[in-house]
Amino acid sequence: MSSLENKGNLLGDVRAEHDHNMLDTAFYDWQDYKILAEADGRFLVVGRRGTGKSALTYRLMKDWKAQKNFVIVVAPNEEDVFGLRAAAAKYGQTLTRIRSAIKTGWRYALIMELGCALEQYYKTQNMISASALNAPLKKWKGLGDNIVSRLKKTLNDAIIPGESAEESISELATRLNLNSLTCDLDELLRVAGKRVMILIDRLDEGYESDEVGIGIVDGIIYGSDDLRTKTSNIRTILFLRDNIFRAIQISDQDFSRNVEGSVLRLHWDVQELFYLVCKRIRQAFSIDVESDVKVWNSVTANELHGREGFKSCLKLTLYRPRDLISLLNTAFYNAKKQGRKVLIVDDLDASANHISEIRFDDLRKEYSSVFPGIDDVAKSLAPFGPSLNVFQASSAIEKIMQNDENPLVYQHLKILGTAQEVLKALYGVGFIGMADKTSGNIVFSHDGKKPERLFDQNSMLLIHPCYWSALGIKKGFPDQNISEQIYDEYDITISSEVKEQRDLSIGGMIAELGKIELGNEDASQFEDWAKRAIELISAGKLTNIQLKPNGNGSARRDIVGTNMATEGFWRRIREDYSSRQIIFEVKNFEKMSVNEYRQCASYLGNEYGRFAFLICRDTQKELSKGGEMEAFREFYNKNEVVVKLTASFLVSLLSKLRSPQKFDTLDDALTKHIDNHIRLYANGQGGVVKKKGR
Structure with missing residues (x-):
């Protein structure tokens, strides 16, 4: 390449899968690459977008193949991951259960994929056909056309109808004959004198930051680690986006302890970025000069000369290779349109305008799941x-x-x-x-x-x-x-500050409830707590929520909010019960009698419609047989609905708010709660036997 003609991406493509030419001819083997290429200790590579994860995957694959190693690259696609979510959810809805099932299944999947590769190698072909791997391999190859689709089918098939999720998880390794297959594969590789490298990339494809999504990636990490530590001839390396790493780190309390010493965080300093760019400039312009400074100066004008000039370019980036290559590619294109072969400040300025939009869009995409808006x-x-x-x-x-x-x-x-x-x-x-x-x-x-x-x-x-x-x-x-x-x-130490802030705020509010004593003395504190809980739970649905808005009136309602919802649970309340103003009557004790229901119902009518909540400190959200159920039925038969809402139920709703993705689950929980009142309690069904309380 000797000129700028027809080169929109002169220094290479920002996407590694389309940048093989530069990665083949001008790859800069910076310190992080050397650590991965030469040492076995790090198996989890973490970096933000554009820090070189996919480039490392490609280059390590190429270099290890040149050393006559077996290399397998796993890069899931989005649609298959969505299917895996459904299979994983059958083993439970908690992170620990999903992680356990995926850990076992993923280790099995990697063994099967290695077996498929060894079947194609003439020196191990006969050994595979004579081993215990042969039968499961035949079944495995018929389950789909890639590792994720095959894993999904394997997990589905391993569940016996009628058994609990706990039983399915505990029996999964036995049903897959996992430990025996692991030993057989390791011994086969030892006899063949072969070592296998497994590179796992693009785990962000189809990723969602909920319990299932985090559990799947967490399980893949643990399963990969299990395989490498339980064998002598297999090495695994996973590449993970920073935001996913932080989500797992927060959700899995054992994660840091288990993998802390095995994490490599991709980091670029000014000097390394300078070397990377100069190698690509040499290749793009066919410059045969040893000095990096001279190479840089040959394609820039005076004000951009030297390392200081290069630093001024970096200030327009987030110190990542993708940012820098994108900036310079566009700048060289701008220079070409002006008939120049060297860059000036105006070229970089115009380029910065273009990539700034891309960087801002990246910010929105990367963090909108944990920071809506x-x-x-x-x-x-x-x-x-x-x-x-x-x-x-x-x-x-x-x-x-x-x-x-x-x-x-x-x-x-x-x-x-x-x-x-x-x-x-x-x-x-x-x-x-x-x-x-x-x-x-x-x-x-x-x-x-x-x-x-x-x-x-x-x-x-x-x-x-x-x-x-x-x-x-x-x-x-x-x-x-x-x-x-x-x-x-x-x-620095990695943590998700936004997630921490949500958790601390919600956790503090939940803890505050435990300090409020039952009875009249702390009644005003409980009313204030209930108001703040309602504000969070109904945010954007109820407005102008007030505590004792008519404190001097004869009907002194505790909390009232204006129902402005256009969808979901609160819209149902307005349309079914004509409740534009929602009443929350608050009682700082446990046992509700017909008197509390009667008082709450007396506030209904006009804009308040035919619906109200009665908030109390009962430990059971269900109605008690006898008193509470009969009280509810009495007013329900008068076409008035008074629904008990316990502090413990409010706490469960607040807990769901730890994740923004669970925003809609609040509506689902409240809808189910109301449905139980109408379908069961109104007909005298359900309910619990209640002990006497305050």
């Missing part, structure tokens, strides 16, 4: 320009927090609680940086790190330059002072 919150800060203080940022965010048009976003911001907590979340995902008074640096964290101190109102913040153009911030190329101040934190 992140794009709207980010855009609210743009009018202040690249730099703003905490007071300005908080004011803008508070306006977003008052907008309840999108229930999911409104609820998430309500859970985070304050504008300060939202700012912490934006810092944790690298959108804003915080000025460090000691060093003068503006510190950015791209891996969820929690700020070591709280923001004060005068703290200065900076929106990361890579997002400026996408947000319409007219500061195309960062001035050198700001560029020099930016410091990106990579080598």
Whole structure:
């Protein structure tokens, strides 16, 4: 390649699967590659998008094959993973059960795939046909055309109708004859004098951040680890996106302890990125010069010369190969259109405008599952320009927090609680940086790190330059002072700050209930707790929720909210029972009698319709036989519905809010609760025998 003609991606494609030419001829074997190529200790490789996971998969595959090793690459596709979710869910709905089933099934699947590969090799072909692997291999090959579809069928077939999920999990390894097959395969490889490398990539395909999705990836990690540790001739390496790694780390309490020493986090520094680019420039322009600085200077104008000029380019990226290659590809294309063969600042500026939109879209895609509305919150800060203080940022965010048009976003911001907590979340995902008074640096964290101190109102913040153009911030190329101040934190302890904030907020509220004593003395505290719980559970559905809105009236309702729902459970309540205003009567004791039902029903009528909730401290959400059930039936027969809602049931609903993906499950739980009242209790069925309570 000697010129720019017809080269839209002069330095290679940002997608590794389309970049084989550059990976073959100009691959830079940086430190992380050498660790994986030369040592067996690290089997889980973690990195954000664009840090080189798929490039490593391709290059390791090629280099290991050249060393006469067996190499198997596993890269699931989206549609097969969706099918695997259904099979995994049959073994239970909790992460631990799903993980256990997938761990066993995945280890078996890898053994079968290795057997298929060894059948094609002339030196091991006869050995396989004479081994215990032969029969299960024939069955395995008839189950589908790839590892995931075959695993799905295997898991489905292993379940015996009528047995419990626990029995299915405990018997799975025995039914698959797993331990015996593992030993047979390892011995076969030993005799053949062969070593196998398994590379597992693209585990984000079809991934969903719920219990099933996390459990599947968690099980694949454990299953791969099991196979490598229980054999002598098999090595496995998994490549995992950072956000999935963090989701597993939070959900699986044993994860860090079990795999901590086996994780390699992909990290690029300025020097390594400079070497990577210069190798590609040599190849693209056929430059035969040893000095990297001279190579860089040969394709850039004076203001971009040298390592400092290269650093100024990096400030428009998130210090990832994909960002940098994309930036320079577009810049070279811009230069070509102007008839130039060297880059100037204007070329990079125009390129930054293009990739900024892509980077902002990546931010939305990567974090919207744990931070609903992140794009709207980010855009609210743009009018202040690249730099703003905490007071300005908080004011803008508070306006977003008052907008309840999108229930999911409104609820998430309500859970985070304050504008300060939202700012912490934006810092944790690298959108804003915080000025460090000691060093003068503006510190950015791209891996969820929690700020070591709280923001004060005068703290200065900076929106990361890579997002400026996408947000319409007219500061195309960062001035050198700001560029020099930016410091990106990579080598840090990983945690999902947004997830932690949700969990801490909800966990604190749940813990608070345990400190509220039963009885009249703490009644006002319980009413306040109930109001805040209702605000979270019904966020975006009920508005203007007030505590004792008519405290001086004769009918003193405890909590009232306006029903503005356009779908789901709350819409059903408005349409079926004409309840535009929803009543919540709150009692800080356990046992409900007809008197409490009568008091609650007396508040109905007009805008309040024919429906109300009666909140109490009962430990059972079901109605007790006799008193409660008869009271409910009495008013139901008068066409009035008073539904008991216990504090423990509210706690279960709050717990579901730990994951934004479970937003709709609240409606499902409330719908089922109401259906039980109408289908069972109204007919005198169901209910529990209740002991006497306060």
